[in-house]
Amino acid sequence: ETGVTQSPTHLIKTRGQQVTLRCSSQSGHNTVSWYQQALGQGPQFIFQYYREEENGRGNFPPRFSGLQFPNYSSELNVNALELDDSALYLCASSLWRSDTQYFGPGTRLTVL
Amino acid sequence: GQQLNQSPQSMFIQEGEDVSMNCTSSSIFNTWLWYKQEPGEGPVLLIALYKAGELTSNGRLTAQFGITRKDSFLNISASIPSDVGIYFCAAPGSSNTGKLIFGQGTTLQVKP
Numbered sequence: 001e002t003g004v005t006q007s008p009t010h011l012i013k014t015r016g017q018q019v020t021l022r023c024s025s026q027s028g029h030n031t032v033s034w035y036q037q038a039l040g041q042g043p044q045f046i047f048q049y050y051r052e053e054e055n056g057r058g059n060f061p062p063r064f065s066g067l068q069f070p071n072y073s074s075e076l077n078v079n080a081l082e083l084d085d086s087a088l089y090l091c092a093s094s095l096w097r098s099d100t101q102y103f104g105p106g107t108r109l110t111v112l
Numbered sequence: 113g114q115q116l117n118q119s120p121q122s123m124f125i126q127e128g129e130d131v132s133m134n135c136t137s138s139s140i141f142n143t144w145l146w147y148k149q150e151p152g153e154g155p156v157l158l159i160a161l162y163k164a165g166e167l168t169s170n171g172r173l174t175a176q177f178g179i180t181r182k183d184s185f186l187n188i189s190a191s192i193p194s195d196v197g198i199y200f201c202a203a204p205g206s207s208n209t210g211k212l213i214f215g216q217g218t219t220l221q222v223k224p
Contacts, residue, residue, distance in 0.1 A: 004154075033210050042200055042214030043155070056209020090154050092212075099143040099204040101212060103154035 002027045004104035021076045023091030032074040035090040086111045114139045118215035131188040133218045135201030144184035145202040
């Protein structure tokens with residue numbers, strides 16, 4: 001059984017740029033959720049995707065957007081990067097309607 | 113909004129000691145999850161609880177779903193150095209968005 005994978009591991013961008021982060025869900029899972037984790041804090045929910053559509057969204061602006069593909073993999077896109085976007089971005093996969101989510105290793109984004 | 117309050121915030125214990133931590137809320141939940149996160153890694157699911165009063169073990173770890181459905185507890189017996197990390201409780205948000213709410217985390221350090 002393959003776990004959740006994310007790429008890249010680390011990324012450095014400058015303010016105003018755009019970034020795309022990628023996630024492959026655990027085999028057998030059809031739902032992907034994205035979280036932002038600032039240093040010293042718990043993960044904060046960004047949004048969830050199921051059947052290639054956004055199912056729910058947390059308190060994040062529209063410059064955070066996502067995609068889910070037919071193979072259930074997903075992308076998180078962030079436009080107009082701000083310094084406060086520096087964080088660990090986590091992807092989690094699950095079965096639809098299941099509360100039990102399994103996390104990937106994360107992508108560390110640094111915005112300079 | 114819904115919040116999870118974890119305590120203690122941090123613990124520094126001797127190898128071999130037992131550890132107890134808890135998570136409380138003013139809201140009722142149908143699922144409680146416990147994760148462990150090590151530096152630079154994503155959270156790893158330790159135990160999932162689905163029923164009030166449920167007591168579930170995973171090796172040296174035991175977690176309980178509080179009878180009131182407003183709290184949960186995690187115990188680690190005979191701690192070892194590899195137990196070091198941040199332990200998070202999590203529960204599903206009230207809206208059907210797939211959102212998990214996380215506590216602030218309990219940082220555990222184990223002295224050999």
